[in-house]
Amino acid sequence: MKKDGITIKNVHLSFGSTEVLKGINLEIQPGEFFAFLGPSGSGKSTLLRAIAGFGPIPTGEIFIGERNIVGLDPWLRNVGMVFQSYALWPHMTVRDNIGFGLRERKFATSNIQQKTNEVLELVNLSHLADRMPNQLSGGQQQRIALARTLVVEPDVLLLDEPLSNLDASLRVQMRRELLLLQRKLGLTTIFVTHDQEEANTTCDRMAVLENGIIQQVGSPQELYDNPTNLFVAKFLGTANILTGSIETNGRNTRFVTTTGETLNLPTAAQSGTQLVLRPQNIEIQKTSGKGTLKARVIHREFLGSQIRYLVNAAGTELVVDHSHTPDGVWFENGTNIHLRPNTSGATVL
Amino acid sequence: MSSFHIGKSTQNLASQNEFWLFRKLTGLQSVALLIALVLIGLLVVPVGKVIFVAFQDPSTGAATLQNFADFFATPLFRESFWNSFYVSAMSVVFATIIALPLAYITTRFHFSGSILIQSLGFIPLIMPPFVGAVAMQLIFGRNGTVNLLLREKFGFSVPFMEGLNGVILVQSIHYFPFILINLSASLRNIDRSMEEAAQNLGSHGIRLFRRIVFPLAMPGYIAGAALVFIKVFDDLGAPLLLNVNNMLAPQAFLRISSIGISDPMGYVISCILVLFSILSLWASFLVMRGKDYSTIQKGGGGIGKRTLKTGEKVLAYSVVALILLVVLSPHIGLLLLSFGTIWSFAPLPDAYTLQNYITMWEGSKTFILNTILYAGIAASLDVIIGTAIAYIVIRTGIFGRQWLDYLATGALAVPGVVLGIGYLRTFHGVDVPFTGESLASWWVIIALALMIRRLPYALRACTAALQQVSITLEECAESIGATKRRTIQKIVVPLMTGGILAGFVTSFATAAVELSATIMLVASNSDAPLAYGIYLFMQTPSGRGAGAALGIVAVVVVAIGTVASQLIIERDKKINSSNDIV
Numbered sequence: 001m002k003k004d005g006i007t008i009k010n011v012h013l014s015f016g017s018t019e020v021l022k023g024i025n026l027e028i029q030p031g032e033f034f035a036f037l038g039p040s041g042s043g044k045s046t047l048l049r050a051i052a053g054f055g056p057i058p059t060g061e062i063f064i065g066e067r068n069i070v071g072l073d074p075w076l077r078n079v080g081m082v083f084q085s086y087a088l089w090p091h092m093t094v095r096d097n098i099g100f101g102l103r104e105r106k107f108a109t110s111n112i113q114q115k116t117n118e119v120l121e122l123v124n125l126s127h128l129a130d131r132m133p134n135q136l137s138g139g140q141q142q143r144i145a146l147a148r149t150l151v152v153e154p155d156v157l158l159l160d161e162p163l164s165n166l167d168a169s170l171r172v173q174m175r176r177e178l179l180l181l182q183r184k185l186g187l188t189t190i191f192v193t194h195d196q197e198e199a200n201t202t203c204d205r206m207a208v209l210e211n212g213i214i215q216q217v218g219s220p221q222e223l224y225d226n227p228t229n230l231f232v233a234k235f236l237g238t239a240n241i242l243t244g245s246i247e248t249n250g251r252n253t254r255f256v257t258t259t260g261e262t263l264n265l266p267t268a269a270q271s272g273t274q275l276v277l278r279p280q281n282i283e284i285q286k287t288s289g290k291g292t293l294k295a296r297v298i299h300r301e302f303l304g305s306q307i308r309y310l311v312n313a314a315g316t317e318l319v320v321d322h323s324h325t326p327d328g329v330w331f332e333n334g335t336n337i338h339l340r341p342n343t344s345g346a347t348v349l
Numbered sequence: 350m351s352s353f354h355i356g357k358s359t360q361n362l363a364s365q366n367e368f369w370l371f372r373k374l375t376g377l378q379s380v381a382l383l384i385a386l387v388l389i390g391l392l393v394v395p396v397g398k399v400i401f402v403a404f405q406d407p408s409t410g411a412a413t414l415q416n417f418a419d420f421f422a423t424p425l426f427r428e429s430f431w432n433s434f435y436v437s438a439m440s441v442v443f444a445t446i447i448a449l450p451l452a453y454i455t456t457r458f459h460f461s462g463s464i465l466i467q468s469l470g471f472i473p474l475i476m477p478p479f480v481g482a483v484a485m486q487l488i489f490g491r492n493g494t495v496n497l498l499l500r501e502k503f504g505f506s507v508p509f510m511e512g513l514n515g516v517i518l519v520q521s522i523h524y525f526p527f528i529l530i531n532l533s534a535s536l537r538n539i540d541r542s543m544e545e546a547a548q549n550l551g552s553h554g555i556r557l558f559r560r561i562v563f564p565l566a567m568p569g570y571i572a573g574a575a576l577v578f579i580k581v582f583d584d585l586g587a588p589l590l591l592n593v594n595n596m597l598a599p600q601a602f603l604r605i606s607s608i609g610i611s612d613p614m615g616y617v618i619s620c621i622l623v624l625f626s627i628l629s630l631w632a633s634f635l636v637m638r639g640k641d642y643s644t645i646q647k648g649g650g651g652i653g654k655r656t657l658k659t660g661e662k663v664l665a666y667s668v669v670a671l672i673l674l675v676v677l678s679p680h681i682g683l684l685l686l687s688f689g690t691i692w693s694f695a696p697l698p699d700a701y702t703l704q705n706y707i708t709m710w711e712g713s714k715t716f717i718l719n720t721i722l723y724a725g726i727a728a729s730l731d732v733i734i735g736t737a738i739a740y741i742v743i744r745t746g747i748f749g750r751q752w753l754d755y756l757a758t759g760a761l762a763v764p765g766v767v768l769g770i771g772y773l774r775t776f777h778g779v780d781v782p783f784t785g786e787s788l789a790s791w792w793v794i795i796a797l798a799l800m801i802r803r804l805p806y807a808l809r810a811c812t813a814a815l816q817q818v819s820i821t822l823e824e825c826a827e828s829i830g831a832t833k834r835r836t837i838q839k840i841v842v843p844l845m846t847g848g849i850l851a852g853f854v855t856s857f858a859t860a861a862v863e864l865s866a867t868i869m870l871v872a873s874n875s876d877a878p879l880a881y882g883i884y885l886f887m888q889t890p891s892g893r894g895a896g897a898a899l900g901i902v903a904v905v906v907v908a909i910g911t912v913a914s915q916l917i918i919e920r921d922k923k924i925n926s927s928n929d930i931v
Contacts, residue, residue, distance in 0.1 A: 052828050074827035081828040087821035091843050100839070101829035152829055 003030035004065035004155045004188055006051065011060035013043075013050055020046050021058060022212040028205075031186045033179065035199040038209035039235070047209070048158050048192045052081045064155050075104075080154030084161045086145040088133035094120075094144050095129045101152035119151040122181070139170050146178075150185070157182070157189040163198060175202050196236050200224075208232050226347055233276045233347070240282070240318045242275040246348065255348065259315035261293050265343050272348035279308065279321040283340040284331070292338040295320075297331045313339055376834070381741050381753060384734055388756040391801050395771025396623070396763055402774060403616035416613040425595065426614070430621070433597040436516050437581040443521035444577050445570075447672055448528035454665050456536040459656045462669065469673055470529045475907040476679060477862040477880060478523040479586030480900040483887050484682030485519050486510055486591070487692055494696040515591045520581045522676055527580070528573035535569025536562070568636060575633035579626050583764035585865040586880075590887055597622060598766050598865070605869065610773050619767040626762040680904070686897035693890075705894035709886075713899055715875060716882035719792070720861050723878050727799035728857035731807035732849050734800075739811040740837065744820070754808070761805045768798055769869025790872030798866045803856040810855065814848020815841070817921070847921030851914040858910025862903045879903055 006028040013021040020043050028034045036044035049055045051062055053074035061068050069077050088097055095116055102112045120126045123143040133141060142162060149157065162178070163171045179202050182189050193199050199206050200220040208215045208223065208231070216223055216232045227233035230241065244257035246265070253265045255275050263275065285292060295313035306321045309331065320339065322328075331337055406413045420426045451470060455463040473481075488494045489509035496506040509518055539562065552560060585598040594603060601618040608614075657665060687705050689698025738753045760768075776788035788794060818841060826836045842849075864880040871877045874885070879899065886896030 052824070054824050054828075073832070074824065075830045075832050077828070078830070079828060081825065083821045083825055085819065085821055087819065087825040089822055089826075089840060089844070100826065100831070104826075104830040104835060148825075148829065 003186060005030040005032070006156060006188060006190070007061075007063040008047075008051075009061040009063070011047070011050065011058045011062060013046060013056055013058035015056065020212050021050070024060070024212075024214055026207060026214060026217065028188060028190065030188055033182050033189045033191065033202060033204045035191045035193060035203035035206035036209055037193060037196060037199045037206050037235075039194055042209040043212040044192050044194075044209045045160060048081075048160055048190060051156075051190070052079050052158055053077050078152075078155050079158060080149035080152065080156070081158040081160065082142075082145050082149050082162050084164060086133075086141045086165070088136075088141055088145060088148075090133055092133075093129070094125070094131050094133065094136070097133065097144060098148045098151050101148065105152065115151055119147040122150070123147045138166050139174060142166065142174060143177075146181075150187075155188070157187045159189065159191045161192055161194070163193075164195075171198075178202065208235060210235070225345070227276065228349070230274065230276075230349060233349070238279050238319050240277040240279065240320075242277065242314055242316065242318075243273055244275065245273055246271065255343070257314045261314045262291075263293075263341055263343055263346075264291055265346070265348070274349045275343075276347045276349060277318070277341055277343075278345060279319045280306075281342040281345040282318065282320045283342065284309070284320060284322050285338045285340055286329075288338045289340065292340050295337050295339050297333050297335045297337060300331070300333060311337065311339070377741060377745055378747055380737055381747050381750065384737060384741075384753055385756070387734070388753070388801075391797055392756065392760055392763070392768075395768060395775045398775045399616050399619045399767055399771045400623070403613065403620045405613070407611060407613050416617045420614060420617045423614075426600065426618075429595050429597050429600045429618075432513055432593075432595055433582055436513050436520065436596065437578045439513075439517045440520040440524065440581040441574050441577050443517060444525035444528050445574065447521065447525040447676065448532060448573070450668050451672060452529050452532040452536060454669060456533055457654060458665070459654050460665065462666075466669060466673070467529075467533065469677070470526050471911070472680065472908075473523050473676055474526045475858075475911050476523070476683075476900075476904045477586060477864060477907075478519055478584060479590045479864055479880075479887075480862070480883055480903060481523060481679030481683065482515075482519050482587050482590040483893060484679045484686055484897065484900075485515070485522075487686060488678050488682045489518065490515075492694050497694070497696050510591070512593060516588050516593050516596070519587050519591065519679075520584065521577075522679065523587075524577045524580050525676070527576045528570065531569040531573035531576075532566060533569075535566035538569075539565045571636040572633050575629045579629045582625050582629075583622055583766070583865070585764075585766050585868065586884070589868075590884070598764065601766050601770065602869065605770055605773065610770070610777060615770055616774075619764075619770055622764045622767055623762060626764060630762055683897050683900050683904070686894060687901050689894065705898040709895040709898035709902070712886075712895060713879070713882045716877055716879045716899070717902070719877060720879040723792070723796040723799055723867075724857045724860040726793075726796040727803055727860045728807070728853045730797075730800045731803050731856045732811060732853045734804060735807040735811035735852055736815075736842070736845065736849055738808055739815045740841065743812065743815055744823075757808050758805045760801050763801075765798075765802060765863065765865030765867075766869065768801065769866040772798055772866075772870060789870070792872075792876040795867055795870045795876065795878065798870055799860040799863055802863060802866055803860050806859070807852040807856045810848050810852030811845065814845040814852075814921075817848065818844045847917050851917045851921075854910045854914040854917070858907040858914075861906050861910075 006026075008024050008026040008028075011021055011024040012019065024047060036047060038044045046055060050058045051064075051069075053069070053072060057071050060070065062070050064077070064079065069079075088094075089100070092100070098116045098119060099112045102115060107115070116129070117126065120129055123146060125140060125143055125147070128136060128140060128144070133144070136144065142165075146162075159178070163174055166174055175198060178191075191199070191203060203220065205217060205219050206223065207217045210231050216228050218226075220236075223232055224236050227236065227239075230239075233239040233241075242255070242257050242263075244255055247254050247256050247262075255263045255265055257263075257275075288294070293313045295311040295318070297309050297311050298317070299310040301308045301310075302324070303321075305324060307324050307328075307330070309320045309322060311318050311320055318339070322331075403416055404412055404414070406415060448470075451466055454460055455466050460466075486493060490496070491506065491508070491510065493510070495509070500506050508514055583598060585602055588594070588596050588599045589602065594600065597618050601615045601622070604612050604618070605615040685698055686692060688701045688703070690700040690702050690704070692698040734757070738757055741747055741750050742754045772794055773789050776794060777790075779788040780786065781788050781791050781793075784791075822840055822844065823836050826840045827833070831839065861878070862880050864884060867878055867881055868884065871881050877885070880903070883896050883899050883903065886892035886899060
């Protein structure tokens with residue numbers, strides 16, 4: 001299958017007077033599995049639909065390979081989109097649903113038959129070819145919708161929250177299948193989701209969107225470990241934010257909070273006023289030590305593998321995760337404890 | 350690849366794209382334009398003409414209010430105006446008296462006959478009121494079954510059918526289902542939690558009904574009541590057959606048919622009919638606005654149902670039985686009349702025969718064939734135009750598209766008499782090409798009038814059908830490579846088939862029994878449809894049996910149509926709902 005990248009240049013889009021996309025610039029590599037991640041209303045679905053050719057025509061340029069497709073009718077784009085609701089046509093059998101795109105492309109009947117069989121085999125549903133869509137389970141409908149899109153050999157594959165209508169266990173299985181299929185076909189794929197776990201487990205790289213703007217682009221690990229702004233830090237996992245300033249004293253760099261606590265920073269420091277600490281990067285100690293913070297437990301949640309404490313420290317509330325073992329220690333509400341932040345995993349913004 | 354190449358391919362695509370956009374828009378736009386022209390020519394111009402003439406001096410052509418002054422200066426017209434108003438208002442009252450107990454009992458209590466009642470409640474609608482009118486005379490009239498029995502047993506009689514009473518009785522029995530349907534739907538749509546919240550706060554019994562249940566059901570009631578009012582106000586057939594001429598619609602008809610199309614009074618009356626139509630539609634719109642009380646939520650149920658105590662049960666069943674007997678009396682009467690030999694001054698016909706059906710068949714083959722032709726043309730055009738308007742309004746951004754919807758729906762506010770008068774006045778001077786006949790007396794104009802009259806209903810059916818089709822089904826076809834035209838052809842229309850078919854059947858069945866517009870436009874008996882045939886038969890006492898037989902044919906046609914369209918809609922719902930992904 002031929003591989004095309006997607007290049008988005010300065011795309012703006014408005015619904016009436018509401019600007020939904022505010023200058024999107026993005027480069028997606030050929031064969032990449034890419035995710036648009038963001039809360040609802042962030043513009044991620046709008047951007048995906050703009051690539052497919054639905055909704056208002058945006059300004060700016062969207063290239064698939066070397067074709068600018070802005071303003072082009074959807075049927076001329078050769079972009080495969082799998083819809084959140086699957087959109088299987090209820091008046092056609094599975095076979096007719098899959099063959100539809102090929103018939104539109106004026107393929108010979110024998111050819112359509114053969115390609116349909118091949119793609120049904122690809123999704124392991126050959127035995128359901130003559131069923132009607134309403135006789136299929138959710139997971140089967142999902143795979144048929146995917147097959148219907150893949151059979152026309154689109155240049156890129158767009159998935160609009162494809163797993164959101166499946167139950168939890170099926171979702172985990174389907175996302176693995178999706179990934180295997182994408183790797184096998186090497187098809188440039190964009191996956192829209194609001195679920196960071198889905199994005200983390202499938203995509204090569206992702207773009208976090210908020211308020212019509214791309215906040216950050218990178219691999220899941222990069223974004224988690226080195227968020228470039230508070231939104232990304234908070235959206236990907238739980239983040240504790242300490243405000244203060246950086247002080248450099250000879251070779252030591254320290255972060256001094258507004259309430260006066262100091263934390264050593266391992267790297268030669270950048271500028272910034274906010275220190276991002278993940279809950280698992282803070283250790284709890286019963287006794288104070290060098291570089292520890294005084295804290296008091298105010299709430300406790302048992303999460304299974306971990307116990308999550310909400311504590312008062314450094315003039316703010318912090319979330320701290322403590323591994324749980326059957327013989328482990330519990331801290332009651334109101335207990336005074338000491339925190340040792342592991343600043344090697346911290347980011348200053 | 351050089352940047353030159355990129356630039357070039359982009360440019361090519363852009364120009365190709367413009368070409369496609371242009372073609373796509375002109376295609377749908379020209380359809381929109383064509384429909385607009387049809388609606389203007391067959392609805393706006395004739396109605397405009399009627400209003401224009403009403404404000405015109407008949408001899409000089411100057412603008413004047415004199416016609417209206419003349420109208421209100423004539424005692425007969427003042428009386429007609431008052432009578433129409435009185436009959437409409439009283440019909441609403443009686444229709445409410447019939448509908449309220451049925452709606453309340455079937456929605457609030459566990460009542461084993463609920464489904465039967467709800468279906469029987471529809472039956473009056475499937476009989477044109479003028480058909481039932483004659484049968485009602487024979488049952489409730491001065492010498493009808495009921496009064497003969499009353500006089501014999503108790504020595505008194507009740508003037509059920511005397512003058513305006515007759516019209517009120519016929520109309521309220523015919524139109525109460527509008528209130529029943531709307532009120533029942535509103536009552537059912539009240540979420541149980543609404544009532545439970547009130548009970549939780551200490552309210553119960555009559556007070557709960559008055560403060561919570563009835564106010565929540567009010568919009569449905571008002572919608573139904575407004576519809577009854579306007580239908581009765583506009584109706585021509587029932588008063589005409591009961592020989593009650595001192596009402597507005599019959600006066601308009603009589604002035605035009607006896608004095609001629611130059612008499613201004615018919616136009617003044619038409620203006621008043623249109624005005625009242627618009628007023629009551631507007632009033633019900635005002636009441637309904639922002640009051641979508643349909644409060645059913647996920648996990649909730651309809652309003653709580655209570656089991657009746659034995660005494661209450663007896664009472665409820667008696668009330669329901671009595672109401673149903675009254676409501677079904679026109680059908681029973683018509684059936685007896687159609688199989689009876691002579692029925693006069695007797696509680697029941699003297700003997701029974703099939704002769705009426707033979708006479709009817711011999712005398713009305715033309716009527717039946719004409720009806721199939723006219724109603725078939727009207728219904729076909731209705732669903733074609735309805736589908737096109739629905740698609741243009743819902744799925745495109747064509748400038749002014751809402752106006753197609755407004756115009757087509759606006760036909761609701763135009764009484765049949767008014768449309769008929771408008772066609773006569775607008776088209777009487779226009780000749781049909783080649784035949785040299787006047788357009789106003791050409792049979793095609795009857796079919797077109799029926800088409801306009803039924804368009805609002807067909808449009809609603811098509812709109813509902815299109816709304817059932819998720820837009821992603823279309824987007825998906827487009828993203829897989831189907832053009833707009835192919836998508837409409839292969840995805841949209843097939844998925845709308847059920848709704849379109851239901852719209853066709855309803856339009857056909859109701860157009861088949863329409864009298865008020867056709868009675869103005871029928872130029873000769875050979876062009877007449879079934880409804881006009883019944884009217885002709887019923888003019889002579891000897892023709893009543895055959896007229897009743899033809900009436901039974903009409904009822905059967907509408908009944909089959911109604912059941913068929915319900916079945917189609919049900920089947921469609923099932924397909925669509927089983928396809929919903931939860």
